[in-house]
Amino acid sequence: MAGNKLALEGKISIISFLLGFGVVLIPLIRTFAGHLDWVFDYLTGVRGKIAIAVYIAVLNGFLLIIYKGPLYKVAVRACFLGFTFGCGLIISFSQTTWTHFGWYMCSMSFFHYSEYLVTAIINPRSLSLDSFLLNHSVEYTVAAVSSWVEFTIEKLSVPELKQLSWLSLVGLVMVLCGEFLRKSAMLTAGSNFNHIVQNEKAQSHVLVTDGVYAFFRHPSYVGWFYWSIGTQVMLCNPVCIAGYTMASWRFFRERIEEEELSLLHFFGEDYLEYKKKVGTGLPFISGICINSS
Incomplete structure (x- = not known):
């Protein structure tokens, strides 16, 4: 039912x-x-x-x-x-x-x-x-509104900045690639995917290491990271490009560490081996550190 x-x-x-x-x-x-x-x-x-x-x-x-x-x-x-x-x-x-x-x-x-x-x-x-x-977080809403405000102000004050078609095309490519990677990750993970980090392992929960997960440990986050920055490159918003990059990087660094704590608890040595072979896919983010001593 x-x-x-x-x-x-x-x-x-x-x-x-x-x-x-x-x-x-x-x-x-x-x-x-x-x-x-x-x-x-x-x-x-x-x-x-x-x-x-x-x-x-x-x-x-x-x-x-x-x-x-x-x-x-x-x-x-x-x-x-x-x-x-x-x-x-x-x-x-x-x-x-x-x-x-x-x-x-x-x-x-x-x-x-x-x-x-x-x-x-x-x-x-x-x-x-x-x-x-749509109600992801207050920070997400503020970021979206900020991008609209910046675009409008700069379009009125510096209109030529918003006509850099080559830069907007770069942003469009980033958006399309990021969207494709994220949805590929979701479809590959199947029922293992959840928008909320899980603290308890479900019976059907398995460690996914094939498809796009063979290239990135967190492909859905990689896709979302470049998608979000791409939206601002598309709008030629210099302030928000910098702001989105820093805010997204910090958010995903913390999110990955939180998620990997659960994954290590769920899969133990299997996840450790996977972690050694495959990177997170995000710049300067290695994930949770394991003390070998």
Whole structure:
């Protein structure tokens, strides 16, 4: 029964994400009589804003009628992320100086939605609203808002800084590679993966050393590390590039040490051997130190 319920939540999230993504139909319908170069102007105009507001209201009303309680909470979050992804895609293909922010919107929304969807596939027992990682931490929220503020201020004061297309492309590659590595790690680990560090070993918990784990001890953290920095490189945010690098490095250093304490407790000598052969994958982070004496 629990498995069916969680499988249902995954399906609902897909349907809701696609409904939110349907916002792309608004400019596409209008574009049949014109060209993409005016789509952004249309959406930021009065008629465009009204069309989007009506679309959101109708969608939310539909979800409220169809889903109740916990299922609605899943649906509305997935729908919001699909909507954000659709808006980001519209901006990305419009003739505007906000193109790179459109890339960022797509990257953020896809990351958070795919965290939930992949968890629903590999480890439905651990699936919850927290699997979206939208409420990851206060620090995470502050970091995100800070990047938006920096981008806006610098775009208004130093607009040429935000048009370094080659740098934004580097950031896009970092984001795509980081996302691919993280999701590969989650899929490889399967039911062994959990967003929360486990202090007790489950019966099904095994030491995963194949796939991307043959190259990095913590591939999901490596992917997330470079993904997060890549989002700021994409936005050409010099302050946040430095800030994200330092904050992410410190967070993952502490997280890896905490996790490896549990892994050593779970797998003992097997993990020690694995630790000797494979590095963490993150610069200047070796993991928990073992006293050989």
